[in-house]
Amino acid sequence: MNGAAADILVVDDSPSKRYVITSWLRREGHRVTEASTGGEALALLHDAATPTELVVLDVRLPDIDGFEVAERIKDDPRTAAVPVVHISATAVHAVDRTQGLTRGADAYLAEPIDPDELLATVGALLRYSRARHRAERLAGRLTRLVETTAAINAATSLPELLRLGADGAARVFGGPAAVAAASPETGALAVLVDGPGGAAQARPAVRAQFDVDPLGGRAGTQLFGQDVGPWPGVPVWRVVARAKEGREPLHIAVPAEGFGDDDADVLRQLGQAMALAVEALRSYDEERRTALTLQRSMLPTSLPPVAGYDIAVRYRPAGDHAYVGGDFYEVVAVDGYVVAAIGDVAGHSLRAATIMAEVRHALRAYLAEDHAPGATLERLNRMMLLFLPEEIATMCLLRIEPASGEVRLANAGHPPPFRVSGSRVSTVEGRVALLGVPTPHDAETAFTLAEGETLVLVTDGLIERRGHTFNEGMDRLRAALVAGMSRDSGPVDLRALCDELLAGLGEETDDDVALLVIRRGISAEPVAAARPGR
Numbered sequence: 001m002n003g004a005a006a007d008i009l010v011v012d013d014s015p016s017k018r019y020v021i022t023s024w025l026r027r028e029g030h031r032v033t034e035a036s037t038g039g040e041a042l043a044l045l046h047d048a049a050t051p052t053e054l055v056v057l058d059v060r061l062p063d064i065d066g067f068e069v070a071e072r073i074k075d076d077p078r079t080a081a082v083p084v085v086h087i088s089a090t091a092v093h094a095v096d097r098t099q100g101l102t103r104g105a106d107a108y109l110a111e112p113i114d115p116d117e118l119l120a121t122v123g124a125l126l127r128y129s130r131a132r133h134r135a136e137r138l139a140g141r142l143t144r145l146v147e148t149t150a151a152i153n154a155a156t157s158l159p160e161l162l163r164l165g166a167d168g169a170a171r172v173f174g175g176p177a178a179v180a181a182a183s184p185e186t187g188a189l190a191v192l193v194d195g196p197g198g199a200a201q202a203r204p205a206v207r208a209q210f211d212v213d214p215l216g217g218r219a220g221t222q223l224f225g226q227d228v229g230p231w232p233g234v235p236v237w238r239v240v241a242r243a244k245e246g247r248e249p250l251h252i253a254v255p256a257e258g259f260g261d262d263d264a265d266v267l268r269q270l271g272q273a274m275a276l277a278v279e280a281l282r283s284y285d286e287e288r289r290t291a292l293t294l295q296r297s298m299l300p301t302s303l304p305p306v307a308g309y310d311i312a313v314r315y316r317p318a319g320d321h322a323y324v325g326g327d328f329y330e331v332v333a334v335d336g337y338v339v340a341a342i343g344d345v346a347g348h349s350l351r352a353a354t355i356m357a358e359v360r361h362a363l364r365a366y367l368a369e370d371h372a373p374g375a376t377l378e379r380l381n382r383m384m385l386l387f388l389p390e391e392i393a394t395m396c397l398l399r400i401e402p403a404s405g406e407v408r409l410a411n412a413g414h415p416p417p418f419r420v421s422g423s424r425v426s427t428v429e430g431r432v433a434l435l436g437v438p439t440p441h442d443a444e445t446a447f448t449l450a451e452g453e454t455l456v457l458v459t460d461g462l463i464e465r466r467g468h469t470f471n472e473g474m475d476r477l478r479a480a481l482v483a484g485m486s487r488d489s490g491p492v493d494l495r496a497l498c499d500e501l502l503a504g505l506g507e508e509t510d511d512d513v514a515l516l517v518i519r520r521g522i523s524a525e526p527v528a529a530a531r532p533g534r
Contacts, residue, residue: 005029011041012058038064059088070104083125149273162191163200178230182248239271243279304333312494314515326352327512342457343395373397373410374442381441392436405449418456423486454519461511
């Protein structure tokens with residue numbers, strides 16, 4: 001819209017009356033289209049190439065009377081908001097005006113018409129119509145802004161966030177849109193959408209067009225116009241937003257045509273929302289990287305060689321879209337024994353990883369004092385109750401006498417280990433409460449690991465699934481062990497078995513997974529030290 005100028009349709013079967021009325025309107029700056037019948041008027045109103053903001057409509061028409069034309073205009077959702085001004089030289093009585101206003105007209109003028117009155121009436125109706133259109137347009141954009149904000153805050157990666165942001169910006173502003181940002185993991189990314197519902201396109205080549213930073217590294221939001229944009233020859237409005245000083249900024253660009261003050265406010269709000277979502281995602285990624293680095297640094301770098309035994313381990317962190325957890329394992333040789341442990345600190349966060357480190361260091365300290373598994377868990381539990389009273393953890397701890405295969409095992413709330421011998425699979429029961437619960441934890445289970453028999457210890461990430469019980473998860477793992485261990489081609493490679501279990505069961509989980517597999521060989525030949533698979 002340009003000032004008060006509007007696109008107006010004048011409908012009258014009298015050429016002379018149309019000439020007079022259109023002359024008045026054109027002198028005022030309006031753009032006028034003419035029709036001589038009701039049918040012609042309705043066809044023009046439905047023609048997208050002929051925009052109409054207001055209709056001046058004679059009551060007496062040769063095909064359809066003006067009352068019915070006005071009624072049809074208001075009944076059609078495409079034209080219901082278009083104001084209608086009735087004019088008539090014959091239907092001038094109160095009953096006529098009442099019928100006209102009742103059936104859809106917004107104003108009713110009887111001839112002879114004063115030009116100033118007509119122009120004033122047209123101006124008043126246009127002001128009201130434009131104000132309502134602006135309010136409805138803004139309400140729609142704010143609704144889509146809220147929907148976009150919710151979508152981007154649910155994104156789990158920067159590419160997904162930018163795709164959702166570009167699609168949302170296109171829907172908010174009803175045209176093409178582009179967004180760009182950067183992160184240490186992905187580098188600089190730009191995503192373009194050609195229009196509402198269009199396919200998002202990653203366009204690294206246009207990323208350089210977003211390098212301008214009017215904020216100078218500061219946190220904040222700034223809107224500015226620019227002739228150069230991602231669409232050749234199309235001026236754009238651009239918002240640059242940064243939620244934290246020194247970070248890479250977020251950029252959003254939309255074409256400048258038809259861009260108003262309300263649009264500027266909405267674009268600023270969208271920029272602020274996306275910048276906050278990007279910063280939250282960056283902080284999430286940084287915490288996860290820190291926790292994962294800490295967790296990996298706490299795991300053993302190698303396994304001790306044990307004559308007559310084969311040992312394999314695997315650790316896989318949670319998926320890219322989940323926090324790292326507190327899973328861990330330990331294998332050490334102490335005074336002629338092989339001591340192995342697997343455990344899980346409750347929670348998924350940097351704190352869970354740090355608690356895991358504390359528990360693992362305490363475990364090593366108690367093992368250095370040559371405590372049996374039950375006594376060691378009892379001491380660990382006291383330590384947690386004293387120094388970590390808000391935390392809980394599970395742990396399965398066992399000690400093997402290599403020559404005899406005698407095993408002493410204590411289990412504090414951890415999934416029971418599996419004993420596998422060919423196609424026979426059983427579990428070692430005898431769990432007590434989790435670590436961090438004020439009950440005794442010194443109970444032990446004793447058994448002998450036969451030659452050729454294998455112990456399989458896992459964390460719950462390989463067992464638990466949404467919508468399934470714990471026992472169902474144990475049954476799936478038992479079936480996988482039977483399939484993986486009962487082969488006729490000789491001893492199963494334990495490292496390959498771990499990989500198969502991760503591939504078959506671990507892909508279904510968003511939790512950490514740790515595996516510890518120990519097999520007593522039939523011969524007593526030393527087994528070379530192995531490096532844990534990660």
